[in-house]
Amino acid sequence: MKPWRQPSVLPGFGLTFGFTTLFLSGIVLLPLAALVLETASMPWSEFLHVITDPRAIGSYRLSFGASLLAASINAVFGFIIAWTLVRYDFPGRKMIDALIDMPFALPTAVSGIALTSVFASNGWIGRYLEPLGIKVAYTWIGVTVALTLIGMPFVVRSVQPALQEVQRDLEDAAETLGAGRFYIFRRIILPTVLPALLTGFTLAFARAVGEYGSVIFISGNLPMRTEITPLLIVIRLEEFDYRGAAALGFVMLVISFVMLLAINLLQAWGRRRHVAVGH
């Protein structure tokens, strides 16, 4: 049988491996296990009752619907932004490239109150949308706007390196041979970029489903209408209904892990394609 660890002249394996696993278990794994066990201690009927409560169903619909919509908006505009940053040169390009990561670095409470004041009916953008009959703040549209902001960098940063990989020679050859712009896009660019675009979409979606801070200010938090699932968990915790909160948290955790699996599979697919294309 192969040994568990291959010999090395370097010291410190026991110390560093021991510390890593101990710390990981204490901070991450045991607390997560507590959530799973708390849910497992519930009778099945009670669990089912909690997670299919109309208020819970309403919150899933908003959380998943708005996250899906936001990730789709990002797939389109994130691609356009990535394309603009990779292919075109214009004044301020480097600065805008650096600012793409702003939603990563900006605390969610800050983006939450800032978006709310921009899209409120007297805000810089809200005041022009209100006469058109579009209310953004305190509706599901506001939730989608907040989730779009926090998901945007995931799509741009996934697509950018993939676009840089597209072989310009192939595009030139295709153009010389008479292919139109759209044909080149569909047959050369899109196949190269697709795995990265899907990865970015999934990352943005996964992040949006669990998002809390940037949403609760702009959403208005009406039960059944503008209440996201993470907020419902917080409300249950404030009522000291730990099991109810744990059950909802368990549902979200399972969904996160499914997303994580999907992301890993997408990235593996992207790597395989990458090899198949023959770089």
Add this chain to the structure above:
Amino acid sequence: MPSPAYSLVDEVGTRPGRDTVLGAVIRWTFITVSLVFLAALLFAPLATVIAMALSKGIGAYLATFFDPDTRAAIRLTLTTALVVVPINTIFGFAAGWAIAKFEFRGKSFLITLIDLPLAVSPVISGMIYVLLFGLQGWFGRFLQDHDISIIFALPGIILATMFVTFPYVARELIPLMQQLGNDEEEAAITLGAGGWITFFRVTLPKVRWGLLYGIILSNARAMGEFGAVSVVSGHIRGLTNTMPLHIEILYNEYNFVGAFAVASLLMMLAIATLVVKTFVERTGYRRR
């Protein structure tokens, strides 16, 4: 094969169809759409933070920072980051050393587990500690009997922050140390240097940019975390309110100048983080 005499710019200029009218129209459409999208979603909110913070004048803006509750919130946020970031850094090095310097089975599974907190909703990151240490949690009675407070107190805030920032330093150091290889460390050890000397003299200088990168991202998240900390903090003014939580309280009290003034501090932190990040990337250190 003779190397081409013309420069890259010439080559781009002679690419077929690069300067047609349609090409220019597409180019300017893409640039305009990108800028309008970013202006509405990103630049307008950033500008509004400054505008709202200064809406009653610079005096009202500065007065926020003389409020004892605001000062306590700033102090708590700094304390939390000062505890969490060094611990995460030590963990990052331990994980990096174990994973990059040695070959063992189950390595990729271990890396997946380290990245796990990134996939968990912030609210759940806080809730798991409430389930363990809250009044009706598993250890609730024990902690109460021994008069130890974790939830609604500093230890809970530190634990929740540690969870959400857990992978930040490690996920920079692990791939970097793997990529840089072990040759120099093996040479140092073979020539008689001890483990710690090797680490401080050989490894640490090699990974300094990746380390700085991980630390600033970890720090930004530690200071800005809202959801996880909100669940465990109990929102006690002047005691367990971090800066992001203080923003929420001021905002809900319609003290917009105060809320956006504190927000402007966190925004400056975010900008500083991006400046350092861009600088580190310019040195040649790139995200993989």
